[in-house]
Amino acid sequence: MPSHEDFEMLDFLADSDFKEWVLYQTNAPYWNTFIQDNPHKAECIKEAKEFILTMATPLQQSHNAIKRANWDTIESAISSPADDKKIIKRFPNNKMILRIAACLIPLCMLFAYLHYYGRTTSAAALEYKNEYGRRTEITLPDSSSIVLVGKATLRTKKSWHKEEQREVWLEGNAYFKVKHLHQKGTKVHPSDQFIVHTNQNGHVEVLGTTFHINSQYQQVSIYLESGSVRVTKDHQTALLKPGEEVTLSDAGFQLKEKPAFVANWQQQELTLQKTPLFEVLRINREVFGNQIMLPTSVDTTQLLDGVLPFSSQNQLLKSLSTLLDKEVHTQSTDLSTP
Incomplete structure (x- = not known):
């Protein structure tokens, strides 16, 4: 076959x-x-x-x-x-x-x-691709907006019918601002729902809200900024409140009321809240596609607090060097495999 x-x-x-x-x-x-x-x-x-x-x-x-x-x-x-x-x-x-x-x-x-x-004809697929170190802003047929960051792919239909659910398929990092179509006090129609399909067989269902998704091969994280979302994986479901994050992986379904860090793809900044350094190194790989080289004396398990901008890699390196009080630089690496 x-x-x-x-x-x-x-x-x-x-x-x-x-x-x-x-x-x-x-x-x-x-x-x-x-x-x-x-x-x-x-x-x-x-x-x-x-x-x-x-x-x-x-x-x-x-x-x-x-x-x-x-x-x-x-x-x-x-x-x-x-x-x-x-x-x-x-x-x-x-x-x-x-x-x-x-x-x-x-x-x-x-x-x-x-x-x-x-x-x-109207259901033909559209595919948006974003590369490392770049940022792509997308406006969907319902006027919802999406920002792709790092190596990411978004697939959807060219046009959406009023009687159909709004659906997209995401691989990579993205910020969503979903337009609210449902009229309060009325029945929820399929077209009122917005669904994001991710890796790890995850599904994010919303009516109208803003949230961030980090959809990688081995793990998917969904952080809710405002509104409410329902996240489903296999037979498990979680209803998120603003400020909460859920992680989907082979190990299972993990809800975090206070995530260790928040990657805001819209504002292009990483908010650290006792975040291990190795998480910052991972995010750098996902966004810029290379490896940050550290002095051998630096412990990658140390916990960091603060805000790191990553609108450009130079900005990120300068801020990280200041935070660690160590000089850091990058080294290109092959990220073609997960």
């Missing part, structure tokens, strides 16, 4: 294993696990699945209709006192069946294409 991580819509439609799963549930455990491990592919897989089912259903229906017509003819012939010639005359031959199929198949394909195109 080929690797499906880099598949796009047309790749899935052409893949025999994918079609076997859609039509006959062949190798279902593999595909269920693949969707869980690749949440950013969920929309693409959903649309490809709908297209295949749309194509298959009319063809199956026409095939069944032909079989029913044949059976009706046979039953009619059996119950009628007509002679053998009449029976043969009324029974559709193979050529007739082929002509019917030849007419129906193009019509079914046209129907399926129009149905699929109408549903997926």
